[in-house]
Amino acid sequence: MNLRTALCAQYRWVPWTIAAVFVAVMMVNGALAYFALRSDPGLVTARPYELGNGYNEILAEGEAEAALGWKGTVRFVAGAAHSGTIVAEVRDRAGAAVAGLSVSVSVVRPVESLPPQRLALEATASGYSAAVTLPRPGLWELRVTARRGADTYRYVERIVAP
Secondary structure, eight states: OOHHHHHHHHTTHHHHHHHHHHHHHHHHHHHHHHHHHHSOOOOSSSOHHHHHHTHHHHHHHHHHHHHHTOEEEEEEEEOSTTEEEEEEEEEOTTSOBOOSOEEEEEEEOTTSOOOOEEEEEEEETTEEEEEEEOSSSEEEEEEEEEEETTEEEEEEEEEEEO
């Protein structure tokens, strides 16, 4: 037996080991691709491209809101068992209450996909209010829209309902 034959017989396993490593790498990559395609993509909207194209309009709306000089607050006054009252106030630059508004609130659960509750708030002595019953306690987002004529003011507050 010559030296060449002996070395080939001794290291016959090397190509098989290299092939096994490549197969293992391909299996891991396949598993990662499978889980990536099956998981949540993290998109907030179904049409992000179209929403991105309208971003200049969103910026213009923000500038118009800033020019109004309004400042809004909203709070949740807890009642019994996940119910309570949403009270919103809108004040101008001088701190006086803005009257004659049409105020609506969208109550959204930011941590799970429940359908939003839309409420029309009525004018009261302390601002604008509406009764609400939430499906469960925890974190909720109140998206308030106040309109008067062509003027629109939007603001968002997060509350924790007991």
